[in-house]
Amino acid sequence: MVADREIEQAVAVLRAGGLVAFPTETVYGLGADASNPGAVKKIFAAKERPHDHPLIVHIAEAVQMAAWAREVPAVAHKLARRFWPGPLTLVLKRAAGVNDLVTGGQDTIALRAPSHPVARALLARFGGGVAAPSANRFGRVSATTADHVRREFGAAVECVLDGGAAEVGIESTIVDISAAQPTLLRPGWITAQQLEEALSGKLALPAAESPRAPGMLARHYAPQTPLMMMEADLLLELAASLARQGKRVAVLARSAQQPLVPGLTWIGAPADPAGYAHDLYANLRRLDQAGCDVLLAEAPPPAAEWFAIRDRLTRAAAGAPAPEAT
Numbered sequence: 001m002v003a004d005r006e007i008e009q010a011v012a013v014l015r016a017g018g019l020v021a022f023p024t025e026t027v028y029g030l031g032a033d034a035s036n037p038g039a040v041k042k043i044f045a046a047k048e049r050p051h052d053h054p055l056i057v058h059i060a061e062a063v064q065m066a067a068w069a070r071e072v073p074a075v076a077h078k079l080a081r082r083f084w085p086g087p088l089t090l091v092l093k094r095a096a097g098v099n100d101l102v103t104g105g106q107d108t109i110a111l112r113a114p115s116h117p118v119a120r121a122l123l124a125r126f127g128g129g130v131a132a133p134s135a136n137r138f139g140r141v142s143a144t145t146a147d148h149v150r151r152e153f154g155a156a157v158e159c160v161l162d163g164g165a166a167e168v169g170i171e172s173t174i175v176d177i178s179a180a181q182p183t184l185l186r187p188g189w190i191t192a193q194q195l196e197e198a199l200s201g202k203l204a205l206p207a208a209e210s211p212r213a214p215g216m217l218a219r220h221y222a223p224q225t226p227l228m229m230m231e232a233d234l235l236l237e238l239a240a241s242l243a244r245q246g247k248r249v250a251v252l253a254r255s256a257q258q259p260l261v262p263g264l265t266w267i268g269a270p271a272d273p274a275g276y277a278h279d280l281y282a283n284l285r286r287l288d289q290a291g292c293d294v295l296l297a298e299a300p301p302p303a304a305e306w307f308a309i310r311d312r313l314t315r316a317a318a319g320a321p322a323p324e325a326t
């Protein structure tokens with residue numbers, strides 16, 4: 001785990017305008033002092049992220065919402081009480097003076113109080129808000145271990161706090177409560193049903209035209225290897241057919257049993273959604289590194305607790321060119 005001394009060093013790096021990668025319960029974040037524009041700029045440079053994609057500001061306590069949002073409606077308090085610290089991000093109307101780099105020039109601000117003890121210690125000791133996207137290059141698979149972060153950024157990130165493998169494994173649920181009706185912007189481990197229960201009301205789905213969250217861009221969370229998602233029977237057929245043609249095929253299976261086909265790189269993922277999400281990005285990274293021509297992922301079941309996982313796989317597959325299958 002992380003010693004107090006390392007937290008102190010990380011706080012010093014943040015205060016000096018540097019970047020600190022840190023664990024959260026969802027994925028690792030690449031953090032900078034959210035009130036220091038020069039520091040926030042470094043995040044965009046390291047990630048090669050377009051500037052109009054806003055960042056989440058991480059805070060230690062719900063009371064800090066008032067420093068970043070000009071209005072903190074009752075629903076914000078309600079959701080924070082129920083789900084913070086935890087894997088939920090709230091989008092609120094931004095306060096005056098919040099740096100445009102953080103908000104992507106929008107009138108709203110995304111806030112989250114993570115539950116990982118290292119993130120909590122860092123945020124509490126730092127005292128301010130830490131702007132942090134997932135610690136991966138833009139459009140790529142998120143990092144769920146400190147090792148992933150180091151491989152992604154090398155020396156470009158001076159301080160990496162190692163808090164072990166992220167427990168949840170996929171990014172936070174994002175809900176926009178800046179307008180009259182709460183809107184689900186990104187599905188995550190906290191489900192729409194849980195939110196609707198807490199709100200005693202319905203969530204709206206985002207309007208299709210404006211991808212305000214890059215996680216909402218069709219192609220995101222993508223490995224380099226073209227990925228296709230399909231049901232187990234089709235997957236087995238296609239894998240065998242491609243292998244016969246001499247293609248190198250990587251498979252992320254869930255229920256399918258590995259067939260006796262030579263040349264397949266095969267990972268059998270956990271059958272339960274929590275285990276599956278926990279391993280998802282590490283599995284995608286491993287399969288991606290196998291240097292295959294194509295990656296076939298078995299479709300998750302159509303159940304609510306698999307919804308966020310299906311969302312990530314769908315986005316990872318979007319725009320991938322289909323291999324010439326027969």
Ligand code: TXA
Binds near residue numbers: 026030110114173212
């Ligand atoms: O679990 C997580 O949320 C992780 C950890 C590190 O906290 N962070 C994360 O950050 O996934 P990032 O930047 O990869 O994704 C944040 C998402 C983006 O899709 C961004 O567009 C959206 O949050 N976002 C940030 N500010 C927003 C705003 N004001 N309105 C709408 N979406 C916003």
Ligand code: MG
Binds near residue numbers: 133134142215
């Ligand atoms: Mg991301």
